[in-house]
Amino acid sequence: MPLTPEGWTLLKTWEGCHLSAYPDPASGGAPWTIGYGHTRPDVVPGLTITQQQADLWLQKDVVHAASVVERLLPGVALLPRQRDALISFCFNVGAGALERSTLRKRLLAGEAPAVVIAQELPRWCKGPNGPVEGLKRRRAAEVAHAESGSTSSPSGEPETTQREQSTTPIQLLDAVRHHQGLPHQLEAWQLLQRGLTSEQLGAFAETFRRSPAPQSSKGAEGTETAHDGLIQLPVPYLSQSDSVTGQGSRMCFASTCAMAASFLRPGCLNGSGQLDDQFLALVQRYGDTTNADAQVAALQSLSIQARFRTDGAIDDLIHQLEFGIPCPVGWLHKGPASSPTGGGHWSLVIGWDPATRQLLMHDPIGEADLVNGGYVNTAIGSGQALRYSERNWGRRWQVEGPGSGWWIELSPAN
Incomplete structure (x- = not known):
């Protein structure tokens, strides 16, 4: 582009x-x-x-x-x-x-x-x-x-030095440690993924997803406590608000699924225009943008296995994330967390922080007020890599009790 x-x-x-x-x-x-x-x-x-x-x-x-x-x-x-x-x-x-x-x-x-x-x-x-x-x-x-788009140097180094630094070979583990979900970082991960062969990606996935031996650290009282570590998938962020289709106010579902598709199948949306606008056009071949069956059909047409489910629990989302797969989730964004209401909203779970019990979320409309309902920020880009608490967001997702969340189970087709 x-x-x-x-x-x-x-x-x-x-x-x-x-x-x-x-x-x-x-x-x-x-x-x-x-x-x-x-x-x-x-x-x-x-x-x-x-x-x-x-x-x-x-x-x-x-x-x-x-x-x-x-x-x-x-x-x-x-x-x-x-x-x-x-x-x-x-x-x-x-x-x-x-x-x-x-x-x-x-x-x-x-x-x-x-x-x-x-x-x-x-x-x-x-x-x-x-x-x-x-x-x-x-x-x-x-x-x-x-x-x-440029970085500032605490020591006031000239631009030429910063430019030289930007082209210096990087250790990938350093890149992982410093990843914050910023647009240029996501672009770099996507560039790397496109440059790997399917065999290399398969070998990486097999090693990355291998179950590690439990690690432990000393708790406050000297007891051993398990620590699994942060998961944050480098999924590109898309905002529904900048759509040129006239459907921006009602295409949270399409923008969410487009983010997942562009991560699982880089380059699968290769036409003209924004990725979520392209995906919306694909959805509309099968039905309205609010229709789950139409969204599933559009994902399947991109060689992504997809299944709409209404039995989601937090453990289901974590399990998917451990396999490197983001999760589209549907939840109620209006009213207080104790009794949420609304016609429903879709966003994409891209990570999990076990230390704080927070889900990392790409919300296509902005940053939600999980306690009171509504949104505190709807500026374009404000919904990227948000931290939504399991406690307050979970009540908006599992409205009918544990194991009742709406979500789409995804996996790349073989």
């Missing part, structure tokens, strides 16, 4: 989507624009398009902008979100502006991308009549996005 998932969100947020052609604000006429900033000669007054056409043009226009960035900045080492910011910038101002820019000259001269982006992008905020407030905000957002 030419952009990271967060990069797509950045660009679409600032471009906005218009299904009817509108004139350039400065000229009152040409160039006419439609969709997500599409300004080609085929855009004329009175033109209207579908959301599908807008998405298709967006894909093509972003690929073009990405190729321009690659062509005009050969050899410039960019972090993924720095590249996102420059693609968004090029998408907005055009290839010619980037080609003539001081920004390009400084990058080609070897200056640190973090410094150049922070200093040069804010200069591109002027319209025919001076600075434009909207452009100032967009440039600031692009700079902030680029900075969010």
Whole structure:
């Protein structure tokens, strides 16, 4: 993909989507624009398009902008979100502006991308009549996005040193210890998985899932206490809120299953658009997005064994996680934990912390208030790798008592 998932969100947020052609604000006429900033000669007054056409043009226009960035900045080492910011910038101002820019000259001269982006992008905020407030905000957002993808050094090391560190071979055990479910870390794990053969993955799975001898540690009173360790699967996170299908408010089930599918079968969703939007289109071949049978059928069409069950217990989820398999779960997210209500919500269990009795959860809508009901944060990305307590979340899941949770049992087909 030419952009990271967060990069797509950045660009679409600032471009906005218009299904009817509108004139350039400065000229009152040409160039006419439609969709997500599409300004080609085929855009004329009175033109209207579908959301599908807008998405298709967006894909093509972003690929073009990405190729321009690659062509005009050969050899410039960019972090993924720095590249996102420059693609968004090029998408907005055009290839010619980037080609003539001081920004390009400084990058080609070897200056640190973090410094150049922070200093040069804010200069591109002027319209025919001076600075434009909207452009100032967009440039600031692009700079902030680029900075969010880089790491800061406590000792104030220069960007070139950090870049060298980012390409230094890494010990995989160190990567495991430092894994926090961040987007760039998930991207790295997926890249590694795609590079392994099926035989290598099989050998790893067999060794990884081997039952270890119980480990023990001294308890507070000097007694021996068992300790199983944290499980956290590197599952890519998807938000239902940034869907371009118009179904975002009701596609928690599809977004949840899409996360599981993209982890169990990397590359199985390889069309255009966001992964959960692609999966939703697949679900709709079999029924509505809220229908469990349709979700199961869509998963099975991707060579993933799936079975909808209403007999789930916490031990079932832990057992699946121990085999490296995430678990889609359906639960009630409204009302207090003592008497939950609601039409139901789906999220994905990706881990378990036995020390705190917490489930690690990818919640596609955001962070839930497990005690009182509802959500405390629904910003895009706020539902990633949350810690939901077994006590409060469990009552929302096993509403009819122990062993009554709704879930989908998954395993990759042989």
